[in-house]
Amino acid sequence: MVDLHIHSSHSIDSKSKIKDIVTVAKMKGLKYIGITDHYETRKGKLLYGFDFDRFFEDVEKNYDPEIELLKGIEWGWDCTTEIPDFDGFDYVSLSIHRRDTPKDLVEKCYEEYYQRMKECVERADFDVLAHFDFIRRLVPDNPPIPVHMRDLIVDILKVIKERDATVEVNTKSFAMYGEPHPEYWIIEKMSKMNIPVTIGSDAHNLENVGRDVQKALKLIKSAGYSEIVVFKNRRKSFLKI
Numbered sequence: 702m703v704d705l706h707i708h709s710s711h712s713i714d715s716k717s718k719i720k721d722i723v724t725v726a727k728m729k730g731l732k733y734i735g736i737t738d739h740y741e742t743r744k745g746k747l748l749y750g751f752d753f754d755r756f757f758e759d760v761e762k763n764y765d766p767e768i769e770l771l772k773g774i775e776w777g778w779d780c781t782t783e784i785p786d787f788d789g790f791d792y793v794s795l796s797i798h799r800r801d802t803p804k805d806l807v808e809k810c811y812e813e814y815y816q817r818m819k820e821c822v823e824r825a826d827f828d829v830l831a832h833f834d835f836i837r838r839l840v841p842d843n844p845p846i847p848v849h850m851r852d853l854i855v856d857i858l859k860v861i862k863e864r865d866a867t868v869e870v871n872t873k874s875f876a877m878y879g880e881p882h883p884e885y886w887i888i889e890k891m892s893k894m895n896i897p898v899t900i901g902s903d904a905h906n907l908e909n910v911g912r913d914v915q916k917a918l919k920l921i922k923s924a925g926y927s928e929i930v931v932f933k934n935r936r937k938s939f940l941k942i
C-alpha cells in the first residue's frame with residue numbers, strides 16, 4: 702500500500718533507477734511511494750548528498766497516473782550543522798545514523814544515541830523520524846532498549862508529539878532480527894499518544910521495495926492505529942488502513 706522510504710541511484714549506496722522503482726512498486730500493488738535519498742550531514746559538514754534539482758527533474762519525469770510518487774529525502778543529522786533548506790520536497794525524513802561509542806559498549810551506545818536523538822527532534826526541521834531504534838543495527842546481537850531507558854524514550858515521543866511530527870515504522874529490521882523499527886512497545890505507546898505513523902522499507906535495491914509492508918500494517922493495526930500518513934508539499938494526509 703505505502704512505502705515512504707526507498708533509495709534510488711541518487712543515493713551513494715543504491716543503483717535503483719526511479720523509473721524501475723515505479724514499475725516494481727506498481728507490480729507489487731503499492732499506491733504511494735516516496736524516494737528518500739541520503740543527504741548525510743555529520744560533525745559540522747556535509748558527508749554526502751545529491752543534486753536536488755536533478756533529483757526533482759528525475760522524479761517529475763517519472764510521474765505516473767497509477768501511483769503517487771513522492772519527493773522525500775533522508776536527512777542524516779547529528780545536530781552539528783546548520784539546518785539545510787529543503788524547499789521542493791514533499792517530506793523530510795530525519796535519521797540519526799551517528800555512533801561514536803565502541804559498539805561493544807551497548808548501553809553506552811544507546812544512551813549516546815537517544816540523548817542525541819532528543820536534541821535532534823527538538824531542533825530539526827523534519828516531518829517524519831526514520832528508523833527510531835536504528836542503533837540496534839549498529840551493535841552486536843541487536844538487543845532491545847534497556848528497560849531503565851524507557852523514560853528517555855517517552856520524553857523523545859513527547860517532543861515528537863509536541864512538534865506534530867510522524868514516526869516511521871521501518872520494515873528493514875524484520876529481515877535482520879525479526880522486529881520492526883521501532884520495537885513494538887514503542888509503537889503501542891505512540892498509538893496511545895496519538896502520534897501519527899507511516900511505513901518505509903528502506904529498500905536499497907528493487908527487490909526490497911515494499912518488503913514487509915503488509916506485516917508492518919498488521920502490527921500497526923494491532924497497536925490500535927486506524928490510519929497512516931502520507932505527505933505532499935510537507936503536509937500530512939491520512940489514509941484509512
Ligand SMILES: [Zn+2]
Nearest residue numbers: 775796831832
Ligand atoms: Zn537510514
Ligand SMILES: [Zn+2]
Nearest residue numbers: 706708775903
Ligand atoms: Zn534509508
